[in-house]
Amino acid sequence: MNVLLWAAVVIIGGAGSVIRFLVDGAVAASTRREFPFGTLAINVSGALILGFVTGLALGHDQALLAGTAAVGSYTTFSTWMFESERLGEEHQLGKVAANVLVSLVLGVAAAALGKLIGAHL
Amino acid sequence: MPPDPAGDAAGAAVAGVTTGGDGSAGQTRTWRAFPRIDRQEIAAVFAGGALGTLARTALAEAFPHPPTAWPWPTFTVNLVACFLLGYFVTRLLERLPLSSYRRPLLGTGLCGGLSTFSTMQVEILGMIGAHDWGLAAGYAAASITAGYAAIYLATAMVRRVRVRA
Secondary structure, rough: HHHHHHHHHHHHHHHHHHHHHHHHHHHHHHHHHHHHOHHHHHHHHHHHHHHHHHHHOOOOHHHHHHHHHHHHOOOOOOHHHHHHHHHOOOOHOOOOOOOHHHHHHHHHHHHHHHHHHHHOO | OOOOOHHHHHHHHHHHHOOOOOHHHHHHHHHHHHHOOOOOHHHHHHHHHHHHHHHHHHHHOOOOOOOOOHHHHHHHHHHHHHHHHHHHHHHHHHHOOOOOOHHHHHHHHHHHHOOOOHHHHHHHHHHHHHHHHHHHHHHHHHHHHHHHHHHHHHHHHHHOOOOOO
């Protein structure tokens, strides 16, 4: 564990968050419906990429940077829950259930698919 | 976070913005907002995300765990991030004067970088792979239930503090 590695974690973490911010804005702008498609797209695509990284079976440092730092910062659990809770406040229980279940099911499926692809490379 | 004695002039100014709606208008707007590239906003997201990611990565490194053990590092950062996000965003939208960079810094950046969805999914996949279905279901259910509750609780805490007109 060295200073350079942690410096890279910081920079990659910042960059991953900025990418999430931009993707969320772009998806939200193109889907004019009151459903958090931006976060869904980010989280499912992130799960696919992290599954892929996991499947590659990289060394410790590479996995830390590509997985934990990059993809980990790109995806978000807190915004997913925040948007679900706000939909709940509006009594849109169908959308709450859809947002929670679709993210979870597609997330695990995407991670499995990514891992499969990564392991066969 | 700047200190905010509830009920100062700034708080009162915000009241006019939020009491008319149900608080959801801001959220809806956010989903629809066209991404405008604002350097200060991007810098704020970057700074918050860097800090959140550093904290999450440090915790993950400090407490490694086998795939069939409860992922405490991920579980903990996700819940802390939910509580903080509920607190920050509710305060910023309903209690504090409009600010262009606090939500990107604290919400999108810090909480987004601190929490992670992808690691949780890969952890669940690992539990399923180990045929530990109970752990997988329990971890998913506990994360979602506690995460939702943390947002709800933080939001309620902020709203308990009245905005003085």
